[in-house]
Amino acid sequence: MSSRILTSAKAQMEAGEFYEAHQKLRTLANRYMNSVGVSQRGKGVSARNVEKTIELLCGGASTLLEYQQSTSAADLISYVLDIYTHHRVPPGCAVRVNDAQESTESTHEDTGIRTYQSDRQRICDLLVKLPATETSLPGLISTFIKWSTKCRHAFWLREHPVSVTAPTDSTQSVPAYLAAGDPEIHHLVGTYLGGAGRYEAAEPHLLLGTEESARRLGQFASEAWERVQATQSTDPGLWAIRGVLQLLALHKPHAAYLFWEAFTKHLDSVSAGEVLRG
Template sequence: MAHKGTEKTLQKLKDSVSNGNYYEAHQMYRTVARRYNKQQKYTKAIHLLHDGAVSLMQHEQFASGSDLANYMLDTYNLGAVTVDEKSLDRVVELLSLYPSDEPGRKMYIHNAFSWTQKHGEYREGDPELHDYVGTMFFHEERYAPAEEHLLVGTDHSAETLGKVAASWAQVENATSPGLFIARVVFQLLAMKNVHHATLAYTQFIEEANPATTGTEAKVRRAPADEPETEPVYSDSWLNFARLVLLTVQRDAVDLFRQLRESYKPMCQEQKGFDELLDDIGEVFFNIPRPRKQGNMLQDLMSSLFAGGPPQQQRQQITASRQGGMELD
């Protein structure tokens, strides 16, 4: 809780903003916060800067508000503020006030993730923040950055990834929509995240309602299980993604190799897919990766986040594998 002196200063600054004295208020917020930081009174500085950023943005002074928002993140780092619900809520609240076209938003997002990487427990940044940012980009129909953030998010992120893939494929009028979700599934499996891959795939099927061939394949989720039926889709990429997803949950290295061989022509037409499958084979079945220079998964993800698959790569694969492959 800020002291009475701080609250009095805040009220004075709020009045200045309400009266339209935006430049004066902005400079005073910075001056007082700088003084608090020099005294290592980081809690007071954060309270002041957050309040000022909110007030200025609510008055559509977005550049000044963004400056204070970023100064708040600088103070988070100065004070070694840990990532918790309260500190993260401030970050998200300010982010929600940014217009999508405000130039300062990109730097604010970058600084926010930098803080969560330094003072949180996740190397890629806080999953809840990734979920918020990825969902925000999805609603703005910015599918590439949405996918980038949602891949390292929460359960909600995984379900949203299914929606992203379905919407992205629709916007691109893709003849093989399954390619979009296959890419998501393989990236998640390369990170050994079966749970999120399953959530994303299931949500895609629900959103896209893809056509089936009218036939079914029998699969076994474990060698001793009774066979279960799975729909066979007209889109071969959906069948391939589903079969890989089921195979990695079993001790079925031979079946994985057989799958790769069967769908090899498809994968060879998509840049980076063989490398993703190499990663999947390594993390689930200890299959040594071919010796190549560089981090292929990282390179692939960077290229994918730059945009959707090239139009040439979106053409329907006509070589049908409609019958699927029995997992027994």
């Protein structure tokens, strides 16, 4: 059913009927979700039908973006995130399975994490195709990251050795940079915004991202300093210490080192690195 609907909507887009295609996808998605009990907040909802609805909306958003219809695409992405929020918190993601529990529960958790990773990738693929100037982009990013926090214990397991004891229930705390959302999402968002020249918007995401994010932040910070330096004299040390101190405050000392390394490496290329090391 969803493939036929999407094919029909694509034909409308090819004919330039973007509004009509957008409304068709949204209306049919509403009807489809209502038919499986969306109003009951997941009670009795068919996972298979929810999956088909997500595929329909993501396929429609992707095609709309091919025609530069970013506002309509963003609306469909928002719809998908709403479905994620109410129906797609993968079982087993929010709580770590203890070693003493049955192996079937461990398998259940593994499946939940794989579902989460698949859902995450869908949205990541769409977000980076939106223009950085899209007015709804900040809201989409915020909703996406908020949804990801429900799987924060999965991030702990991914970033720590198996021998490290992770929090065993959703009430226990995890490091701040994990409680703030999936580092992989923060890395993608920060890299995307920074690449679009929006350094200030990218910075908080790169601080909360992966170790590669720290390198990227160092690169962006040095490039930003260089742009400012073209019109007024500024001390590169002030730009460097800003990133280092924030990463140390997040208990990420290695990331702070990677930031410093990337920052000074770029400055060396413009003969300014010795200012910091002198």
